Every structure is written in structure tokens, then in C-alpha cells.
Amino acid sequence: MEPLSSALVESYWRLFVNRQAYTVQSLRPHPQTGRHYYFRPKKGRRGAPPQMTHCTIRGHLEGEITIGLYAINPDTQRSKWLVLDADYQDGTADLLKFEYELNGDGIQPALEMSRRGGHLWIFFATPLLAKQCRIYLHDLALRLGVRVKGSGQAEGIEIFPKHDEIEPGRFGSAVRGPLGLHRAANRRFWFCGADHTIEAQMAHLSTLTKLTEQKLQGFIGGREWPKPFSSLEPRRRSGLRRPPARREFRILDHVGAVRVVGRNYVTRCPSCAESRLDRSGDNLAILISDPRFYKCWAGCPKEAIRSALGCPIEVSVPQLRPAAL
Numbered sequence: 439m440e441p442l443s444s445a446l447v448e449s450y451w452r453l454f455v456n457r458q459a460y461t462v463q464s465l466r467p468h469p470q471t472g473r474h475y476y477f478r479p480k481k482g483r484r485g486a487p488p489q490m491t492h493c494t495i496r497g498h499l500e501g502e503i504t505i506g507l508y509a510i511n512p513d514t515q516r517s518k519w520l521v522l523d524a525d526y527q528d529g530t531a532d533l534l535k536f537e538y539e540l541n542g543d544g545i546q547p548a549l550e551m552s553r554r555g556g557h558l559w560i561f562f563a564t565p566l567l568a569k570q571c572r573i574y575l576h577d578l579a580l581r582l583g584v585r586v587k588g589s590g591q592a593e594g595i596e597i598f599p600k601h602d603e604i605e606p607g608r609f610g611s612a613v614r615g616p617l618g619l620h621r622a623a624n625r626r627f628w629f630c631g632a633d634h635t636i637e638a639q640m641a642h643l644s645t646l647t648k649l650t651e652q653k654l655q656g657f658i659g660g661r662e663w664p665k666p667f668s669s670l671e672p673r674r675r676s677g678l679r680r681p682p683a684r685r686e687f688r689i690l691d692h693v694g695a696v697r698v699v700g701r702n703y704v705t706r707c708p709s710c711a712e713s714r715l716d717r718s719g720d721n722l723a724i725l726i727s728d729p730r731f732y733k734c735w736a737g738c739p740k741e742a743i744r745s746a747l748g749c750p751i752e753v754s755v756p757q758l759r760p761a762a763l
């Protein structure tokens with residue numbers, strides 16, 4: 439592979455990067471599950487949080503690492519994009535409905551294929567408020583009759599950003615950075631409509647009509663959450679009332695209601711729930727006397743549980759080659 443130009447790396451950054459925190463996909467499959475989980479890169483020697491640089495993007499595009507991109511910048515509560523993830527049977531058909539409808543609104547989304555279904559990306563002319571983007575998309579889903587995962591639906595489309603706002607020090611959800619190597623499939627997944635090279639793909643994305651703030655506000659017209667989804671909102675808002683970020687991961691801050699059984703709290707395992715397992719909601723046991731200890735009785739590894747909660751475990755990232763210039 440030819441070294442990528444700095445301009446290309448810069449345009450990837452302009453299009454996709456909301457903040458310098460990021461996640462990185464494990465290069466090796468988990469010994470039990472065979473899955474490649476995402477981790478948060480470990481802090482440096484001086485405890486400084488790892489920051490994404492052009493070198494990180496280059497490493498991703500050249501296939502040395504695979505990164506996940508956070509959807510919201512907590513300083514502004516804005517994002518540069520929306521992604522619809524349809525990871526289910528007939529998911530692509532639902533994405534095409536959205537594409538058609540978005541085209542009608544004068545927006546050109548980009549369809550990125552994935553192992554199952556695909557991702558539909560909507561890019562913005564300037565970063566937009568996550569909350570307003572989400573209202574627009576949920577409203578569109580309602581009009582199209584497409585199910586949205588999480589709104590009482592086990593299966594359906596997932597919308598990123600997944601939150602209206604995130605607290606300082608928190609991260610929210612990340613999406614696999616496009617155009618990198620998918621570790622499990624060991625291949626790249628491309629956007630439709632352009633040749634399968636990074637240069638051609640980026641050139642294609644740059645020509646798409648982006649959503650402007652003025653247009654977005656016109657679409658939502660001062661509306662708040664559409665009715666069937668409005669129950670999603672108070673929970674998120676109450677999330678914001680929690681005390682400011684703690685450095686340490688506490689599982690009780692992330693799981694739903696718990697019951698006391700003997701020495702443990704018992705609740706639904708978030709990783710099992712992703713596979714629509716643990717219907718009885720009691721696979722995860724958390725030690726009451728020290729909640730740092732928890733265990734899924736179905737055998738989900740800790741990596742899977744943390745990943746399902748959107749709080750991946752921290753690991754050291756592989757050393758990246760400096761830019762070849």
C-alpha cells in the first residue's frame with residue numbers, strides 16, 4: 439500500500455473525528471468468545487489520557503490498528519455525523535428506506551456495507567447538537583415505520599449518537615471508524631458508490647451534500663421527542679444529574695434495577711442482553727460487599743460486559759509507526 443497523503447488523513451479527521459478520545463479494537467480474538475472487543479487505550483506514563491493524532495488515523499487507514507470513533511464532543515454536545523446501524527436480517531432494506539427519505543430532504547447519506555447489513559452515514563456541514571439530530575432521525579423512523587432498537591424493541595435500527603448529551607469525563611458510544619480493517623472479518627468494508635481505494639472513497643464522501651444546522655432546525659421545527667420515544671428522554675436526563683465523572687468504573691452506575699440474592703446483587707447481563715439472551719434478567723451477579731467483583735453465569739467475559747455497557751476496559755495500544763513522509 440502506498441503511504442497515504444497527509445491531506446487524506448486530514449480530510450478523514452475533518453469528516454469523522456468529534457474528539458480526541460477513541461477506542462481500539464483488540465487485534466486478537468477473545469479466547470472464549472472469538473470476538474474482537476473494543477478497548478479504551480491506556481493512559482500514558484504521566485496519566486495523560488491518550489489523544490488521537492494524525493498518526494492514529496494513519497495507523498487505522500493502513501490497517502495496523504482499528505479504531506472506534508466517539509459520537510459526541512462533550513464540550514459542545516455536538517457531532518459531525520449520524521450513523522444508522524442495521525445489523526439484522528433485512529436491515530439493508532430499512533437503510534434504503536432511510537436513504538430514499540433523506541434524499542427527499544436534500545441530504546445525501548453514504549451507505550457503508552458491513553458483515554451483516556450496513557451503516558448509513560449522514561454528514562453535517564458543521565457539528566450539530568446530538569439531541570436535535572436524534573429527534574430528527576427518530577421522527578423519520580416513525581414516519582417510515584422502522585423499529586428502533588432500545589425503544590422497547592429488542593431488534594431494530596441503532597442510531598448513533600446514542601445519547602442526547604454526555605457528562606464531562608464520560609464518553610458515550612463509539613462506532614467503528616470506517617475504511618479500516620474489520621478485525622473479525624479481516625477485511626475492509628467500503629462505501630457504495632466509489633472505487634475500493636481509500637483515496638476514491640474519501641473523494642466520494644467529500645462530494646456528498648451535508649446537512650446544515652438551518653436545515654435540521656427546519657426539519658424538527660422546534661419539536662421535542664416524538665411520542666413513542668419520549669419515554670427514552672427522562673432516563674437520559676436523570677443520567678445527567680449524577681455526580682461528575684468518577685475515574686473508576688462502577689458497574690452499579692451502568693446496569694438496570696438489581697435484586698438482592700444472598701451476598702450478591704443480581705441483574706440482567708448487558709452482554710447477554712445484546713444477543714437477546716438472559717430473558718429472566720438474572721445472569722449477572724455483583725458482589726454486594728465489593729461491587730468491583732461481578733460475574734455473568736452464562737460465561738460472558740468481563741471484556742464483553744464492559745463493551746456492551748459502552749465502557750470498554752483500558753489496554754495499551756500497539757506502537758504506531760511515525761508518519762511516512
Ligand SMILES: [Zn+2]
Pocket residue numbers: 707708709710711721734735736737738
Ligand atoms: Zn452474560
